[in-house]
Amino acid sequence: MAGFRRYATYRQATVANIVTNTVFGFLRFAIMLAVLDAGGRTVAGYDEPQLATFVWAGQGLIGVVLLWSLPDLAERIRTGDVVIDLLRPIDPVWQQLAADLGRAGYAALTRFVAPIVVGALVFKLYAPRHMLTYALFVCSALLATIVSFGCRFLVNAAAYWLLDARGPNTLWTVAAPILSGLYVPVWFFPDTLAVALVVATPFPSVIQIPLDVLVEHGSATRQLELLGVQAGWVVGILALCRWVQARGERKLVIQGG
């Protein structure tokens, strides 16, 4: 598990990240409290403890799914170093997915737990009522990590054609928080738009869906539907990654790499 160990050494960066995520937890939850204050005891089907868990577990989840990352792969494409990946027996997409899952595993023990502990100390968090929810959440978080990996991979892969991924990376960095439900739950959006976001875009599969599972938002059927959408996106985005990778490799070869 080389991925696990490599990321274990990034201890300082992890601590710094946890501090930042905690600060944002307070900022975001302040908005939720203000919304509840003026709007009523529940909003979009969430009550206060559920919103608390949504925000704090969300801040923890960012580190696991790695919503934002440096475009390392794009840089390697730009310099041509990416050719080394092609020499290995395993397909580059699976290679990088495996490494990313290792990273996520370490993050689950550190960056995920810390903000939740802080949140629980200061506020009242919603604890799932059914044991099954915990298991479903773990599954959903795993699926979310894969979808996030896929999106990050695609953003970086733009470098095969654009020579740097700065533009797509900016787009992703800016759009992901709002569209994934990190800023506010997507159910705050108008219904049709929210449903369209969940089904037709990968963003909510990264943040909104695992959190909705965790806070047991909506009926059990609804939760299974959401998991289904997530699974669909895992298949879809990985297929897209493989396709883009194949096209990118061909481009490299043609350029005389």
Place this chain on the structure above:
Amino acid sequence: MRSQTQYRASFVADVVGSVLFGVLDVVGVVVVFRVTPALGGFAFAEVFLMTALAGCAFAAADLVVGNIERLRHYVRSGLFDVLLVRPLSSLAQLAAMDVATRRVGRVAFSAVVVVVAAANARVPITPGRLGLLVVTPVAGAMIFGAVFVATATVAFWWIESGEIANGLTYGGLNFAQYPITIYGALFRRLFAYVVGFAFVAYYPALVLLDRPDPLGAPALLGYASPAVGVAVVVAAALMWRAGVRHYRSTGS
């Protein structure tokens, strides 16, 4: 060699990203007010004005000293020494590098949003108010800019500090976009007064909107932003000097 079309495509993506940046900020506030009539005792038009002012200040700061976040990369790689050798002040050099067009685009877009927000909030068109409307993002930019520099300066002592800086820079933006009445007392005191983020948008907005402060502060504070801006800039400059001195003395 980069072809013209590749360059253009990347540029277009950059521009779209910049506009999206400003638009999503606005979308954020709109969405929140879909589910609530007020936030911290303030209506949509009022919060929209605060968000617009904060966003413009941030974009302007990013334009002028945005590159400072690269500091820790330069320190780590030793490139900073190259900057120290040149006659221009090291800070000015870092700031001058790569003034991307998209940052200018962001400032322009956010300025338009400020005008729209002020019109939407029916800010009275008096010389005083207009002056305040222009001065506020400038003072706010000084506050954000000083925070950018100060948090980046920590890299002189602690290389991996970069991530924490985001809590104060982007966190500061987030904080300043909303009325400070929504925050808990401790948090508010730290961000609003110690760092001065309340002067980026909240207090000036109260004056522009002719609203007394629910927290009971005097209306005069709305005009204090430039003074606060100067104070934090001076503090950041001192931190920078101390940082460079420390860097030199530890014999890179």
